[in-house]
Amino acid sequence: MKVGLLNCLLYYPLGPYWETFFRELKFDVVVSPALSRDEFDRRRTRFAGDICLPVESVAGHLDWMKGRVDFAFIPKLLDRRGDLYICPVCAGLPSVIRHVFADGPEVRSFPLTPFSEPGREARRALLPLGRSPGDIRRAHVVARDRYAALEAEWRADLPGRSPGPAGVPPRTILVLGMPYVLGDPLTNGNLPDLLRQRGCEVAMPLNLVPRSMIRRVHVAGYPIYWSFAGMSLHSLEVALKERRPDGVIYLSSFACGVDSVVVPIVQAVCRRCEDLPCLTVTVDEHASAAHVEVRVEAFLDCVDAGIRKRALA
Amino acid sequence: MAGTYPGIGVMGDLVEAVAEFTRDEIVSPLPNANSTLNLGMRHSPEGACLPFKLIAGSLLESIDRGANLVGMITERGPCRLGTYSLGLRLLLKEAGLEGGWVDFDNTNVRAGYIRRFKEMYFLKYDRRLSWFDMGRGFVMGLLRLAFIEALEAERNCRLAIQRRPGDVETCFQEGAEKIRAARTPWSMRWALGKARAAMRSIPLDRKRPTVRVVITGEVYCVIDPFANGRLEQRLAQLGAEPCRVLWQTDYLLHGMGLGRLGHLGGRPAAIRAARPYMADDIGGDAAANVGHAVLAKRRGMHGLVHLKPFACMMEFISENILQKVSEELDFPILSLTLDDVNGAERIHVRLEAFVENLFRRCASRKSRLGDAGGKRP
The missing domain is CATH 3.40.50 (Rossmann fold)
Structure with missing residues (x-):
């Protein structure tokens, strides 16, 4: 059968x-x-x-x-x-x-x-x-x-374990979003591959905190009921605590009700951290690979500028 | 400390009744208007739903008018309403506004409301207030809400067939004011009786053909006349009698575990009726809306208007299932998506076409079966 x-x-x-x-x-x-x-x-x-x-x-x-x-x-x-x-x-x-x-x-x-x-x-x-x-x-x-x-295995696949390509500063980008948006090539606009091709190490919620999908996460005392939303927020918290990422990208799908709540929280957390650029990419039926690529390139320029600034300081 | 609350329909009547007994200062929210929506839109996340934007705008207006304590409804579950408080607090903080915040959990009124009242009065704000006063305020508020909603139902039956436009609305407003002014349950009952009698004396054109249209959907959009573009009045102008099935008292009773006492068996009856189409209640009003459509058909209604805010997760599910209900039961259903860029004309044109369709169906059925459909109130 x-x-x-x-x-x-x-x-x-x-x-x-x-x-x-x-x-x-x-x-x-x-x-x-x-x-x-x-x-x-x-x-x-x-x-x-x-x-x-x-x-x-x-x-x-x-x-x-x-x-x-x-x-x-x-x-x-x-x-x-x-x-x-x-x-x-x-x-x-x-x-x-x-x-x-x-x-x-x-x-x-x-x-x-x-x-x-x-x-x-x-x-x-x-x-x-x-x-x-x-x-x-x-x-x-x-x-x-x-x-x-x-x-x-997902947990072992964390960034920071392998050296990046020669001549490119090592950059760790935390990519957040619903696991099905991040995993499906149709919806992720090849974003993780795009980042890897540009010498970035990509951390995703399933790498960082796979078990947190069954953990109720609280933000400012409020429970976040949706498991995958809680997973994104928990992984952001863990990433900031354990190893600071150089940038955060939230991959959201248009008209997602859960993302409409989570994205402002992620942006607010990133705003509170000094020099932590945050990019929200929204994908829908009309999203093209070029639009994701252009935004990612601009974002990485911003991340590089931040890294240089920190190095000078 | 001046409290405020989100302006949701006649919910203010409940809050103000409680405040009268607890001797609190209340900054009543202004009725929603374009300025409220614009203010809410300016501060809200782009993907937030229309109710969030209106509530945000309403609270910002009230805070601007001197309120520094917000009482907000919340609920446990997958609907975004459960995270409104978190979102709104972030938003107000970013707008530079700080103040007290109390959440009233709608899922369980007994635990959610009474515990919060206790917290609010005895712990946070060091107020000495007896349980008796608080309980009396809540019961009086609930009664006031129930009586005004009963009068609203009477008004809706007459809107489409009044001889002189505006008579019924004026009579309703006068009656509601009298109910609000009453201080005991008996005087409220007496005011309701008087208002009903006044409404019955309004000349009606009982020969005018009408169709009965049920309004259901996301509760804020159904209850708030600004959010739905004064749908009830528009339907009445087109000759359709608007029949609301979602009432605020039903939600409160449901939260108190007394859902069966609500209108037409309340939410439990609707959820039961939805079972052949939707086996599980996924939260929000999704299953209840499907059930209301089934019950409306059984009650001989002519059609149903389903209101949903753009990108509402629950209503997407009910909209898709309502299509099947419409097909299987041969029951016309119109789904209207409401957003912050609503064109009033867009809604009006679609309603006009829908009501016209209902009249034609009635006429063809009458010629076939000699049956005009639903009964006149």
């Missing part, structure tokens, strides 16, 4: 766990390929209203899956007392997909994260497919352990 995983949204932090989990349950896992801009343009506009780029890209992935899988898995991460607390659009997406993509592949949705045992809903979805509760538990344990090893 073939299960389809959408290569977008929450696949970015949690995809490796889901892949292992379903493989352990003897499913054939089919992951949709990353969407190119052309494919995205051809297949979007299935949703009504204004929505961020990562959610719009779901249409392309579901279209690709039609006829290729027996069912597509869309995670349901909604438990208010649970470990992950995602943006309401992702939380309500399974209900919307059932109505908007009625002609698409069958969708099964249940909570599935490495941070807690699969619950009643997961059993209700998987038992009719011939998987026993014992199988589900075993698959979870294997997938969870592999995910923990992966988290350790």
Whole structure:
């Protein structure tokens, strides 16, 4: 039996766990390929209203899956007392997909994260497919352990461990944003690669604080409910405390409600630090690689000027 | 210390009733206007939603008029309302304004409000105030709110069929003032009765054809006439009777765990009705709005206007599901996105087309089935 995983949204932090989990349950896992801009343009506009780029890209992935899988898995991460607390659009997406993509592949949705045992809903979805509760538990344990090893790898992948290219001052840039915006080549405008090509070391929330996605972060005494927003803010705090980055870039998607709250906080924190340039890049359907490149180059000039100023001082 | 609060519909009636009993000085927010929005826009983040910008503008205006303590509604959950306080405090700090700040958690009125009152009066500001006075103020405020909203519902039934435009609104304003002036529950009840009687004496054109349109969506946009471009009045001008299903008393009752006592079974009934389309309540008003559409169809309404601020996460979900509800139940639904660059004409043109469509549907149904649809109040 073939299960389809959408290569977008929450696949970015949690995809490796889901892949292992379903493989352990003897499913054939089919992951949709990353969407190119052309494919995205051809297949979007299935949703009504204004929505961020990562959610719009779901249409392309579901279209690709039609006829290729027996069912597509869309995670349901909604438990208010649970470990992950995602943006309401992702939380309500399974209900919307059932109505908007009625002609698409069958969708099964249940909570599935490495941070807690699969619950009643997961059993209700998987038992009719011939998987026993014992199988589900075993698959979870294997997938969870592999995910923990992966988290350790992400953490080991921190900048500062390798020398940069010769003749270029070592610069560490902290790139913040939702993990799915940073991870998906469609939405990140190749920003991390662009920075690396220009001799920068890139730190991202998953490198710095992978576990903080299940930690409730407080800012000025207020809880930040959204897990990934808390992760960005926590990684900024850790980065400033452990190793000061030379610059901060926040990659935001247009019309993202969570980013509209987080971006001003990040900017305010950066303003309080002396000589810490902060750039916000907003991506949407019209964003081109050139626009990201031009802004990144200007930003790096600013970072270099700051480094020179500090060296002179 | 002069307190202020965000201007949200008639919420001021509740706050001012409490303040009368707690003998607090209150700087009432001015009604929202273009200047409020411009002020809010100047200081708010670009991606913030319309309610945030209006609330920011309203608070900045009040602080400018001498307020130095802000009471702000907040809630636990994925809606941005939960982080409004954080955003607003950052914004006010950057604007160079400092002052006290008290959050009232709407999710649980008992814990969120009473604990905050205690904190505010007994700890922070060293005020000696009895629990009795505070409780009495809150109950009186809630009653005042409920009576004014009851009168508002009466007004909405008559707006579309009044013979002389403006009569019903004048009568409503006079009645609301009398309710505000009353100091006991009995005198409030008496004032409501008088206002209702006055409203019933207004000449109506009962033969005028009308359609009944439910208004739902994001609560601030539904309640605030500036945010929605005076939608109720506009619908009435077009011959449609506006029927509101979101009331502030419902939210307070829901927070107190008494949601079932709200209008038409309150939010619990709406969320239950939404289950075939939306199994989970993702927070905010998303599931309730879907449920209101289902209930409106059952109650024989002719159409529904769904209001959402631009980039509202909850309402994106309900908008998409409402399309399916509209298709399956054959129930016309118009989704209007509200933003800080709203053109009044844009809203008017779309409403005109929508109401015209409803009249045509009614006429064709009447000719087919001999049924005019909903009942006249």
